[in-house]
Amino acid sequence: MATGLGAVLGLTGSVDSAPAPLPPNIVIILADDLGYGDLSCYGATKIKTPNVDRLAAEGLRFTQGYAPSSTCTPSRFSLLTGEYAWRQKDRKNSILNGDAPLCIEPGRLTLPAMLRNAGYSTGIVGKWHLGLGDGQTPVDFNGEVKPGPLEVGFDYCYIIPATVDRVPGVWIENHRVVGLDPADPIIVSYVTNISDTPTGLQRPDLNTHYGADKQHSGSIVNGISRIGYLKGGHAARFKDEDLAKTVVAKSVAYLEQHQTGPFFLEIGLFEPHVPRVAEAPFVGTSQCGLRGDVIEQIDWETGEIMQALKRLNLETNTLVILSSDNGAILFDGYYDHSFEDLNGHQPTGGLRGWKYLVFEGGCRVPLITRWPARIKPGVSGQMFNLVDLMATLAGIVGQTVPPKVAPDSLDLSPVLLEQTTNQLRHNTVLHGISDTLALRVGDWKYIPANAKAKSGGMGKGANPDDPRFAASHVTQPLLFNLANDPDEKTNVIAQHPEKAAALQQQLETIRRRRF
Ligand code: NG6
């Protein structure tokens, strides 16, 4: 798989005369719930994203990029390990609460650990959502918060534990909660209301932004009710309207401190996940309401990162990868008018379904790669699953990853570096809520019937029969041909039963593979 760095970088001339190859710095900007149609370079007209558009124009933009799962934790697990999350036997990597234990085994050869072996500094800023603590004892937010990112390959982290809609809403730098007053310790529960603050159920009038469904009506923090209950930690609680600024400040500081390189920085943006709060000056800037505004905020964050790279003279030799952890969603627990304000905007670009689902709208995501020194600008129709980043980046930096370690990750570096148009990924498994799976092979997409996933994870505030939510309940197996039916509208299983049977068999074979 991985050839030597010199070969990958395409250096010519004798070894003696060739300049020492410089490994690229690597920055992954991973948005949260950004849909396939949410950026102007992917067709949005009601949302302006000039900075991301520039990244796309100067880089390689993928039309067939996939998140490994249509929810955050399993998707990020796959990105960092090169393994489909649903292979994990105990499945402790489904959507995690803020007090859940770390779901990646400490010491595992992860993507950042692999890059560290190649001499990289490795940092993560922003969303984590892969659990903290060993699971033996409850994670202690008042003491050393570990194991976490630092135990699975990162040298530095400045993260929030789970989602912005889950307690505790605090920043963690390396092993410590930032700004914690020891006299006001943090107590967290997802079971009983241990808090002394009102909940959204008791005092919906204290929700200053918008109302919430039952699941999101736990402790009210900063005028927004969350999932779970939080007591204490007042000085450490983040302000929603400062999150993007903090992500930018901490990311830029990391770039400055590691400018001699090589470095790997993962930036987990919080937008456009709920609860959506636009920071000034992005209040009301888009033509499709709050959700559009916070996507324009993503564009600003991206622009700030790019400017910092430029200022530090790092632009040419930095590989920037921008994508999303899963597809778009409108209503996700908060009545923030995202649906009502759409104004014709299509978050999934017209693809069927939403976050949580194995339809394309849940899994197909924007994917842009830019590295001026090596990547020729263009548009690629290669199937590229974020699970491939581990082997692909290993290929780029000349590291070898044993197939057992990252079993589902393919080295697609030739697509980035040599513009190969040969399909290097022929199939991909897609993963949705309640462990629903689907298989895409070439243009064919097969979705087995499933009885389990009825509500699509929308919670009680949403009606699962509402066509907007395209519930994940699939009563009959589905077969689509994406070449002429990209929106998965027409089930052609009756016309192609043998195709469906072959894909079902192939899905089973992939599922049962042992390493
Ligand atoms: C769901 C939450 C949703 C969101 C999601 C995680 C309910 C009903 N819904 O369980 O609001 O937090 O988890 O999103 O609790 S993700 O993008 O991080 O996967």
Ligand code: CA
């Ligand atoms: Ca997400």
